Amino acid sequence: MTSVLVTRRLPTDVAALLRHLTGIDIDVETWPGAGLMPREKLLRKVAGRAAVITMLTDRVDAELLETAGPDLRIVANYAVGHDNIDLSACQQHAVVATNTPDVLTAATADATWALILAAGRRIVEGDAVQRAGTPWSWAPDFLLGREITGKTLGIVGFGRIGQAVARRAAGFEMTVLFHTASSNRARTVPGATATPLAELLARSDIITVHLPATAATHHFFGRQEFAAMKPGTLFVNTARGNIVDEGALSEALASGHLFAAGLDVFEHEPHVHRRLRELPNTVLTPHIASATSETRAAMAELACRNIAAVLNGQDPLTPIQS
Numbered sequence: 001m002t003s004v005l006v007t008r009r010l011p012t013d014v015a016a017l018l019r020h021l022t023g024i025d026i027d028v029e030t031w032p033g034a035g036l037m038p039r040e041k042l043l044r045k046v047a048g049r050a051a052v053i054t055m056l057t058d059r060v061d062a063e064l065l066e067t068a069g070p071d072l073r074i075v076a077n078y079a080v081g082h083d084n085i086d087l088s089a090c091q092q093h094a095v096v097a098t099n100t101p102d103v104l105t106a107a108t109a110d111a112t113w114a115l116i117l118a119a120g121r122r123i124v125e126g127d128a129v130q131r132a133g134t135p136w137s138w139a140p141d142f143l144l145g146r147e148i149t150g151k152t153l154g155i156v157g158f159g160r161i162g163q164a165v166a167r168r169a170a171g172f173e174m175t176v177l178f179h180t181a182s183s184n185r186a187r188t189v190p191g192a193t194a195t196p197l198a199e200l201l202a203r204s205d206i207i208t209v210h211l212p213a214t215a216a217t218h219h220f221f222g223r224q225e226f227a228a229m230k231p232g233t234l235f236v237n238t239a240r241g242n243i244v245d246e247g248a249l250s251e252a253l254a255s256g257h258l259f260a261a262g263l264d265v266f267e268h269e270p271h272v273h274r275r276l277r278e279l280p281n282t283v284l285t286p287h288i289a290s291a292t293s294e295t296r297a298a299m300a301e302l303a304c305r306n307i308a309a310v311l312n313g314q315d316p317l318t319p320i321q322s
């Protein structure tokens, strides 16, 4: 029987959906654990499968593909990011790799705005004051944040998510600058201006990262880039942690050069750089930018639709473009 492995419980009945989409009986095994599927279990369980739904925490490499064996036809990653997948190894093994773009764009853009507003307006510090029960009184200079409306927003990486962040900026009457390395997709968000990186860094009040994690974007933001930002800049990252040199970021925050940072992703997840945890001017969330019930269900459905297409001999809906 056609057999599918799912490395984490999903908010969808994968077996029922796959049977419905393919019309064949499919055996689905889901790792039942509360935590990550341990690597050795994954390697043991992947053998003989036709498809596997992987999380961004599962490394898909030559070892896994060889262990899976010749029946494996598709790896459906339950994420838009795919830095956990060795695409050339997939190609060598004639395995299709897919991701979940589009369905998580709005949730991730919304979460980016949540971080911009929370870090800019010191929402978490204010919440801590209230929870501590310490006496406070209204004062003209109490917990002053940064004005958001009317400021300049710099978006680095202008794929689907970067563009969705730009569209949301219209309500805040912002000047929107963007920088992108790739030019093969239409970049049309009214009012957003393509800007060389150096100029974007120098002009923006808020800088938000929406690059993919690749060898070329590793530590894209380092000491030099933070130094090139205006004093008082607000920095947000909902893309991938290793795009940012966390040591350099913590220095820029500790010195007061940056006003604050809102971060959903970290270089060594689930570990968070100690200084980032200790600084008062960081808002830190545990990689939850796509975490809404609607989006997580849509991601599961898209992963299943990709698998069904491949098992049915059709093209996948959202193959990863290398």
Ligand code: GLV
Binding pocket: 056, 078, 079, 080, 081, 082, 104, 239, 290
């Ligand atoms: C989450 O980080 C994703 O890439 O979907």
Ligand code: GLV
Binding pocket: 080, 101, 102, 105, 158, 159, 160, 161, 162, 210
């Ligand atoms: C890339 O930026 C994406 O949103 O898929």
